[in-house]
Structures are given as structure tokens and as C-alpha cells.
Amino acid sequence: MIGQLNHVAIAVPDLEEGIRLYRDVLGAKVTAPQDEPDHGVTVVFVELPNTKIELLYPLGDDSPIKGFLDKNTSGGIHHVCYEVEDILAARDQLIQNGARILGNGEPKIGAHGKPVLFLHPKDFNGTLVELEQV
Numbered sequence: 001m002i003g004q005l006n007h008v009a010i011a012v013p014d015l016e017e018g019i020r021l022y023r024d025v026l027g028a029k030v031t032a033p034q035d036e037p038d039h040g041v042t043v044v045f046v047e048l049p050n051t052k053i054e055l056l057y058p059l060g061d062d063s064p065i066k067g068f069l070d071k072n073t074s075g076g077i078h079h080v081c082y083e084v085e086d087i088l089a090a091r092d093q094l095i096q097n098g099a100r101i102l103g104n105g106e107p108k109i110g111a112h113g114k115p116v117l118f119l120h121p122k123d124f125n126g127t128l129v130e131l132e133q134v
């Protein structure tokens, strides 16, 4: 069902510092910050030849990454995103297998303009999984 790794997301306590580290210290191409109010985050993408790193910074008062950053004050790996061809078929198959879909169960439009869903980290070895339809 899952295809390519689309991105690995890292929550950062300071977005400008995160951009500086990836652009100036590691020498990668980093996109401009993009607010995602529907997701409660501001994101930038570090574009690598084979995948992307998504730097996440909280946006708004009820950001879903706030609790994570409160616990991980230096930041940390927050989720991995796998590509799927049909997100509704993937969702239904996951539910049949007992996985919990976060939120109301309906895909939202993600940072690439494509439908995304999140799966509960407790169902996947403590790793939050995002699915993106490509």
C-alpha cells in the first residue's frame, strides 16, 4: 500500500535557526516558510535529492505540535510521511486492521496541496505516520 517516503518532519523550537542550520551549515536548499493554518504549523521543506525534510514550527494557540515541543525542548523527529495512491482505500484498509486515524477521519489538504491523513503513533511503534496521496 505505501510507496515512497515523501518526507521526514522535524519539530523545531526556533524556525529561523532551523533554516540556518539546514541552509547555511548543512548546505541544503530550503523553501520559504509557509503557514498552514488548517494544520496549526508553519513549514519549510529541505529539498534533498531523494526525499524532503519538513521543519515544523507551531502556528496558533492549539497547534498539534505544542505538546511534543513542550516535552522535547530541543525539537525532534515528529513524523514520517509515506505516499499512497488512494488515500481513502488506504484509510479503510488501516481501520480494518485496527489502526486509529487521527482527527475526524477525513483527509485534509496538506502542504503540497494533496490529501493527507495521520495515524496514531501508539499504533506504529511510537512513530506518528502521515499518509499523502500522490
Ligand SMILES: C[C@@H](C(=O)O)C(=O)SCCNC(=O)CCNC(=O)[C@H](O)C(C)(C)COP(=O)(O)OP(=O)(O)OC[C@H]1O[C@@H](n2cnc3c(N)ncnc32)[C@H](O)[C@@H]1OP(=O)(O)O
Pocket (backbone or CB within 6 Å): 009, 036, 039, 041, 043, 054, 056, 064, 065, 067, 068, 077, 078, 079, 081, 102, 103, 109, 110, 111, 112, 116, 118, 120, 121, 122, 126, 127, 128, 130
Ligand atoms: C502540513 C502537514 C504536511 O506535511 O502536509 C503536516 O505535516 S502537519 C503536522 C502537524 N499535524 C499533526 O501532527 C496532526 C496529527 N497529530 C496529532 O493529532 C497530535 O499531534 C497527536 C499525535 C494526537 C499527539 O497530540 P498531543 O501531543 O497533544 O497528545 P498527547 O500528549 O496526549 O500524546 C499522546 C501520546 O503520544 C505521544 N506523541 C505525541 N506526539 C508524538 C509524535 N509526534 N511522535 C510520537 N509520539 C508522540 C505522546 O508523547 C503521548 O505519549 P505518552 O502517553 O506515552 O506520554
Ligand SMILES: [Co+2]
Pocket (backbone or CB within 6 Å): 007, 009, 054, 079, 081, 130
Ligand atoms: Co508532514
